[in-house]
Amino acid sequence: MANTSSAKIIIRQIAKRTTVNRNRTSRMRTFIKKVETAIEEGDAQKAQDALRKAESEIARGVQNNIIKKNTAARRVSRLSARIKALGSKKKVA
Numbered sequence: 408m409a410n411t412s413s414a415k416i417i418i419r420q421i422a423k424r425t426t427v428n429r430n431r432t433s434r435m436r437t438f439i440k441k442v443e444t445a446i447e448e449g450d451a452q453k454a455q456d457a458l459r460k461a462e463s464e465i466a467r468g469v470q471n472n473i474i475k476k477n478t479a480a481r482r483v484s485r486l487s488a489r490i491k492a493l494g495s496k497k498k499v500a
Contacts, residue, residue, distance in 0.1 A: 431473050438464040442486050451494045458486055 409415045438461035445454035465479045 428473060431468060431471055435464050435468045435473065439482065439486070446489050446493055449493065451490060454490045454493065458483075458490060461486070
């Protein structure tokens with residue numbers, strides 16, 4: 408346990424930050440999951456709309472130091488590629 412008053416304050420700040428970061432991470436994952444669900448359903452338009460919202464949320468995660476910039480770019484890129492592949496499958500069928 409912390410002994411000094413400043414250390415006690417820092418412990419409280421860390422607890423607050425942890426809660427906020429956990430909520431932000433959860434929100435970001437929810438938006439990503441909506442995109443993945445739309446992809447599994449095979450609905451390219453719904454997936455594209457969900458990706459647009461998820462991309463915004465992922466960018467917000469980068470801005471708040473929840474994830475790194477390259478990680479965000481990789482996730483968006485992979486989701487985009489899956490949606491693009493979904494669209495091409497639909498045209499062939």
